[in-house]
Amino acid sequence: MAEQEEVVEPLHLELEDREVYLAKIPTALGASWKNVQESELMLGSIKLEKKSVLGRRKGMLTVNPSTLEDDIPTEYRIEISETPLKLKVFSLDGSGRMAIEGTVKNSCTVMAQRNDQYSKMCKQRLIKSMVKTRIVQPLEDLPRVKKARIQFTIEKPDAENEEDDADSKLLDKSDKKIKMSKDELKNLVFHHFEEREYWPLKELNYHCRQPESFLKEVLKEICVYHRKGPNKSCYELKPQYKDGVSSNA
Template sequence: MDEQAKNQSHNATGNVSSNAYIDSSKADRAVWLMKCPPAVSRRLRTPPSDGLDPSRPVAKVIVSIDPLNSNDDDSHPEFTMELAEAESGHPKCYAVDMNKDFIPMSVFSESPQGKLSVEGKILNKFDMRPHNQNLELYGKICRERTNKYMVKNRQIQVIENDRGAHMMPMPGMVTFSTAAPTEKKKAPAKTTETKRTRRDRGEMEEILFKLFERQSNWSLRLLIQETDQPEQFLKDILKELCVYNNKGTNQGTYELKPEYRRSGN
């Protein structure tokens, strides 16, 4: 290992001496990465409880291959894991889905003495799920687990002081008023004219032309709402660009003078 790799090893662990090396003798060994439920993980790490040989396998993996499609590139073998012993109420049989589309990774280990080793290179990644024959059982486990975490643990505490001293609010927390309800304050009148700011006249004319493209007739009130301009300022522009309808179906509205209308309007 070169000096740069040695420094990287020291930076990664933080407690390895500067002359420590990573054992890479097993770097090319193929290993599997498997994602499994917590119940399966606990069972794989726990020796059998039936008093038999603790070195016997805790699970077996069954590989199923279709001989008719074994040479097909799209054909993948099917994996099934059966536990020798499962936790109470949990299934023993699981389907294992293989996936080769993942970022290349390696497995590292660290001994109690701080020695780092490469245990192998991940060849395949597996995701474990309950086998089809155990879906009903696994669904029941999931429902029970959800219901368990939804239950709120309530505690009842008996208050010895029956005079309610502990229930009285602290000073300043609550104020009581026995006075008659006061008259509701009236909202201040809006001073719309003083709050509205005039736009540039040319810009305002362009806005009005676009509004009259949307619809041909507008009342003054709606134009003020759309443009947010002072009423008198808006009236002066409308006087030059529009005709006010005193009667007819469009009484009380403005429409553009013929010379300002676009063809088709």
């Protein structure tokens, strides 16, 4: 019995020379735009500055509020730069027709503008991430734990050091940070990586406000640390975790 030859569909190249942008946008914004039903609805408007000496352009994106859900910000910073990679945009419709829709000439990164609206969204996300699901478990199902007596001996401080010790306790109490769970911290870190691709440890911890050793432990699991190059001493999400930022052409 003769083998059937595989049928290869033609690839349509009429639009190959059309220039397109590769846009990286926050997940929440991309999800809202995917739910827009009206094809003719304007998503937003962009104002661009003049191109810099390095060939980059900065600007502002103002999103149409009617295309957004919940309390997603409407103002975003954008950075446009030429891409050295030769990327093509493919499409495949329901009939099996394959085509190249254009060539990527520029990449565009969209980042939320830090304002009151953005701060409110961050606060709400943090509160949601800290809500834990409560379960009811009968006491007889819990593992039995043997009780043990622990004795502590606390030495009384010298009189001359009592004042210094009191000041030290007050300082420690005021600087004490509330430690999150590992999952809560991961959610917060993922959120900040929606704004930027690269973060130095000190700057990231300024926003997270967690013990530095705890933050480094989490970053070691989900990030790559750059020891040299243009992003030296910065962390970047590992490829498998970069679904926190959606890419659309």
